[in-house]
Amino acid sequence: MARIKPQALLQQSKKKKGPSRIGATTVILYSLIIVVMVFFLFATYRHWIQRSIIQTEHRLSVIERDDAFADGKKSDVPGYVILNTSKGSITIELYKEGSPEVVDEFIDLCQRGHFKGMPFHHVIKNFVIQGGNSDIPGATDDWTLKVKHNSQLETSMKHEAFMLGTTKAKHDKEGFELFITTAPIPDLNEKLIVFGRVIKGEDVVQEIEEVDTDEHYRPKSPIGIINVTMKEKV
Template sequence: MGRMKPQTLLLQSKKKKGPTRIISVTTIVFGSLILLLFVLSLFTTYRYWSQRSRNLSGNNDLEDFDEDGEKFDRPVYAILDTSKGSIVVELFKEASPEIMDKFFHLCKTGYFKGMLFHRVVKNFMAQAGNSQRVEAAEDWMLDMKPQNELMSTKHEAFMLGTSKDIHANKGFDLFITTAPIPDLNDKLVVFGQVIKGEDVVQEIEEVDTDKLYRPKSPIGIVNISLRRQR
């Protein structure tokens, strides 16, 4: 067999070798930038949805709160921001599940925003809600029982409640008592007690009113928020 020429061997050697790929520095940097942008995009998306979830919950730390009629195990507080200041109410665990469920729903949907105290009676109560029920406070005062009657804790001052005829008026009035009311259980479903801001309640109580106990100057609820802590 004849010996192959050097030129032939060189050509065959080049054919056997595969193509050599060289990854440039520019390609590496470009790829790294794309990866970094992808990671930043994921992080930004995560922060956006986390913040949106907190905003939808009303910033009230009650994401795990039951609204299906179950009684709650931990204290829950309602913060009433009024035009006179803030009032903190501790809600009762033993309150009516139906009333509590509706109250929580109305708080989260902004029902109480801008609601006025349309009836204020000194040494009695301040009422916010359905201003059409002009006779409500007068009826209460006519029906009051003697003050020396044995009272329960729910007959004390600074209690938060709503009317028992809530279904009849299709609204949700709020009543804050400013003095002990002997027949309170006959009139209200009490579901909370003021634990901070009694001075604000008293300031609302001292507002000038007309003969129908309507404040001469508007006093309203800016908003009501719910919290696990005060």
């Protein structure tokens, strides 16, 4: 029987040994690294969450301020005007949402006193009363033609009786004219923009409608707007 050398026995014993144990220091070190990484990830996540919340709150705050400013601006716009005429007062509700640009222009002119002393230069019974600059070329012929062909045109409920409107044609500030309908009128959608409605003083409108006029529908006696009062509520 062959004798095994001591060196060979030593090598065989080394091969049979299991894996070496991990030291306690190594375990603690790796644990600390994991804890630090988890803490860092949590801190980063919390930071971005808080930043997102702050940004969202800031955007909402800006939106609320803008809405409040817009609402405040809207609330500052008068909703009603009172036309004080030589026959009495006519209270008109303005269509701020339906015709905002025209209403803004109208209010601006009211504040500047544009309508103070404005005459009603055409009064057409069962049709309209018209106030403004009577020197505009073609105004008389245009409205005379309309009323003569009244029965030949279709009616539009958009232009009922006691509605306030102005022309759609481009005009300067001095050319802003007012029309108050006295009956459902022919379809004037191509001519008029309705931006208000008479809610009080219909009898005054009817009294103006009854004044004597010449063959061109011009009142024989001066009649017009004395001044205009603006109100937010009536």
